[in-house]
Amino acid sequence: MINITNLQKRFNDLEVLKGIDLSIQKGKTAVIIGPSGSGKTTLLRCLNLLEIPDQGSLKIGEHTIQFDETKKMKSSEIERVRKQTGMVFQSYNLFPHLTALQNIMEGPSVVLKLPKEIVRKKALSLLEKVGLLDRADMYPHQLSGGQQQRIGIARAMAMEPAVLLFDEPTSALDPELVGEVLKVMKDLSEEGMTMVVVTHEMQFARDVADQVIFMDKGVIAEQGTPEEVFGNTKNARTLQFLNKIASR
Amino acid sequence: MMTDDRTHRIIGILSDSFFPILKAGLYYTIPLTLITFVLGILLAFFTAIARLSGFRPLVALAKFYVWIFRGTPLLVQIFILFYGFPSIGITLDPFPAAVIAFTLNTGAYSYEIIRAAILSIPKGQWEAAASISMTKAQAMRRIILPQAIRVSIPPLGNSFISLVKDTSLAATITVTELFQKGQEIASVTYEPLWLYIEVAFIYLLFSTVLSFLQSRLERRYDRSVAK
Ligand SMILES: Nc1ncnc2c1ncn2[C@@H]1O[C@H](COP(=O)(O)OP(=O)(O)OP(=O)(O)O)[C@@H](O)[C@H]1O
Ligand SMILES: [Mg+2]
Numbered sequence: 001m002i003n004i005t006n007l008q009k010r011f012n013d014l015e016v017l018k019g020i021d022l023s024i025q026k027g028k029t030a031v032i033i034g035p036s037g038s039g040k041t042t043l044l045r046c047l048n049l050l051e052i053p054d055q056g057s058l059k060i061g062e063h064t065i066q067f068d069e070t071k072k073m074k075s076s077e078i079e080r081v082r083k084q085t086g087m088v089f090q091s092y093n094l095f096p097h098l099t100a101l102q103n104i105m106e107g108p109s110v111v112l113k114l115p116k117e118i119v120r121k122k123a124l125s126l127l128e129k130v131g132l133l134d135r136a137d138m139y140p141h142q143l144s145g146g147q148q149q150r151i152g153i154a155r156a157m158a159m160e161p162a163v164l165l166f167d168e169p170t171s172a173l174d175p176e177l178v179g180e181v182l183k184v185m186k187d188l189s190e191e192g193m194t195m196v197v198v199t200h201e202m203q204f205a206r207d208v209a210d211q212v213i214f215m216d217k218g219v220i221a222e223q224g225t226p227e228e229v230f231g232n233t234k235n236a237r238t239l240q241f242l243n244k245i246a247s248r
Numbered sequence: 249m250m251t252d253d254r255t256h257r258i259i260g261i262l263s264d265s266f267f268p269i270l271k272a273g274l275y276y277t278i279p280l281t282l283i284t285f286v287l288g289i290l291l292a293f294f295t296a297i298a299r300l301s302g303f304r305p306l307v308a309l310a311k312f313y314v315w316i317f318r319g320t321p322l323l324v325q326i327f328i329l330f331y332g333f334p335s336i337g338i339t340l341d342p343f344p345a346a347v348i349a350f351t352l353n354t355g356a357y358s359y360e361i362i363r364a365a366i367l368s369i370p371k372g373q374w375e376a377a378a379s380i381s382m383t384k385a386q387a388m389r390r391i392i393l394p395q396a397i398r399v400s401i402p403p404l405g406n407s408f409i410s411l412v413k414d415t416s417l418a419a420t421i422t423v424t425e426l427f428q429k430g431q432e433i434a435s436v437t438y439e440p441l442w443l444y445i446e447v448a449f450i451y452l453l454f455s456t457v458l459s460f461l462q463s464r465l466e467r468r469y470d471r472s473v474a475k
Binding site: 048050075079082083085086087089091093094095096097106107110111155156158159 | 372373375376377378379380381382383384386390391394395398473474
């Protein structure tokens with residue numbers, strides 16, 4: 001589903017991604033962990049081209065792109081990649097002037113230009129799926145953080161992306177609201193959605209991930225199944241990170 | 249101390265002149281304000297889009313326009329248009345001349361407000377729009393502008409109220425708006441102090457009503473913008 005080779009990204013003089021090779025299978029959930037500043041967000045943002053990588057190649061679905069920092073990417077090509085991906089943001093980034101339902105309908109009706117009635121039905125069924133059917137007509141500021149994030153997930157799903165990307169979807173939430181969002185994500189994972197999740201929720205990684213990726217200083221320091229990474233890693237940096245997380 | 253006679257005379261003048269002056273306000277000041285405000289906002293809006301388009305000639309044009317109209321006094325702009333232009337063969341009636349001058353001026357000032365409002369919408373909103381595959385233009389039209397308009401309501405409301413007062417400059421090109429009317433009556437009754445206080449009072453009436461409407465509008469919209 002996703003194939004990344006030698007992906008590199010620099011911000012001015014700061015090398016943030018130093019040659020990432022990674023593949024993620026269709027229907028699997030990959031969880032990216034790692035210390036702050038290791039490049040997790042940047043990697044995720046490269047997958048839907050919110051950041052344009054300097055070098056390397058990216059294959060998402062049927063589509064392969066070769067990056068070349070000397071050439072400007074065409075916006076039509078960027079949009080083609082974006083149609084394959086959905087993104088859930090740490091700070092939800094819902095559209096505050098639209099209701100929950102309208103937030104979900106916005107993509108399919110404005111971008112895909114599907115008929116209103118079909119879009120509406122689809123959006124209502126997504127609302128039901130994230131357990132917020134009764135909040136359809138509320139505005140984001142009338143919803144709790146957990147509810148907003150579930151709308152964020154539904155909004156991303158509405159475009160029927162091949163891959164869903166999550167950047168620390170629960171880290172802006174009060175602890176008691178984390179569970180409801182993780183539950184929705186777990187359901188999606190079990191239904192066979194392909195997902196890439198950056199998170200500090202280690203329990204979620206253990207339970208749901210098919211593949212755990214540990215990033216450190218712009219490289220993938222280790223990857224494997226949750227058992228391999230959490231159970232008996234030999235990697236000193238992974239161990240150090242896991243101990244630090246555990247002692248918090 | 250004023251004598252009783254004088255007091256009576258003044259009260260008579262004020263009550264006789266109140267409705268004519270109010271009428272001049274309702275017939276000229278308010279329409280002039282509304283028309284130029286709406287046209288000015290539209291102009292500001294297109295100028296902001298031009299400025300943010302990144303297309304060099306449009307950016308330059310927008311900057312040039314704003315530079316001229318913010319950098320020169322409104323009174324001078326009005327005079328050039330009304331007293332100056334006839335010498336190059338363009339003669340305008342007072343009211344249209346006032347509309348054009350105020351529109352161009354309002355456009356230049358409101359442009360700054362609208363541009364700042366657009367820039368104040370957090371980057372996350374652009375990114376969320378991009379993440380559902382919107383083009384830049386779609387994001388602008390569907391996500392950014394609707395919020396930017398809400399952000400602009402308080403400062404635009406303030407410029408609207410300033411505009412009500414600024415339209416008194418139209419008196420200098422013989423538009424018989426509120427102030428001009430007051431001036432006319434003052435010059436025949438020889439009671440400038442009381443008449444101009446009356447004029448001030450009527451302006452105050454207008455701007456108080458408008459401030460009230462403005463705050464209602466603000467309250468209605470202030471929560472639906474990303475912070
Ligand atoms: N737009 C940018 N411009 C300049 N530097 C950036 C930019 N985005 C990220 N960086 C830098 O790149 C590095 C990696 O950032 P990134 O956000 O990918 O880390 P992260 O692993 O997601 O960290 P965290 O766990 O804190 O979210 C950091 O040093 C950060 O300061
Ligand atoms: Mg991050």
